[in-house]
Amino acid sequence: MSEHKHEPVPYRTFILIWIALLALTAITIAVSRVHLGPLNVWVALGVATLKSSLVLFFFMHLKQETRLFRLGLLVLLVILAIFIGMTFIDTLYR
């Protein structure tokens, strides 16, 4: 198999991503101090999902990897959705 090397990601890109991650952390903390009822959890999860995508696609080089790596992630997310869905169908309708 021919080895195709990734281009090194410039330091600047990683530092910008890091700043974005810190800003999103500040946002989660700020929003969590305001009473929004059940919406609080959804905002927290939304921001956490956004932060994870930044980590996955940039820090973990998912952007540079072949399609197989993203397909694996997609399969994982589908499995999790089934796992979560079936658990709640059980616990909410007992």
Added chain:
Amino acid sequence: MSIEHRDDTGDRFGMWLFLYTEVILFSGLFILYAVSLSRFPGDFAQGSHQLNIYLGSINTIVLLTSSLTIALAVSAIQMNRIRQCLTLCGVTVVLALVFLVNKYFEWSAEISHGIYPGSQHLAEMGAGVSAFFNLYYFTAGLHGLHVLIGGSLIGVVAVLTARGKITSERYTLLENSALFWHLVDLVWIFLFPLYYLIL
């Protein structure tokens, strides 16, 4: 002349497969958290208020920064900047230690307040608060174990880099250790708001 078999992409995909299973492992705990939260929303908020939001936030910044330094270390080795790579690995290990020391102070304070799995104090506060703290200790404990493993792994990789076993031509071990370290960061990204920040 011997022909060496080598498949860096395969090596990385193997690591990713392992990380997918790690996500499933932690997801089990997060699903347990979600089910318990929907059963005891008030008790979970009460439990969350007793966690130290400052230590939690500091540890979030520490982990995000360590994720940055190890990502930079991979770029450094790709550009053959060995000294920079070693420094960045060193900083990552130090940040991992800072995280664990904070955790030690945080847990010591909580345990001295009588908050630990199976304690009398927790039993008096009711099933919901007990469930919150049992899950908190288990999830954060498992995460802490991952910090310890990841930090040690990066330490070993730094030694191998210094000895010239990991080079700008062959650095999959550093890349895979970095991937593991980013997973540790990913888990904390969900753990922190869910445990520390509920109102």
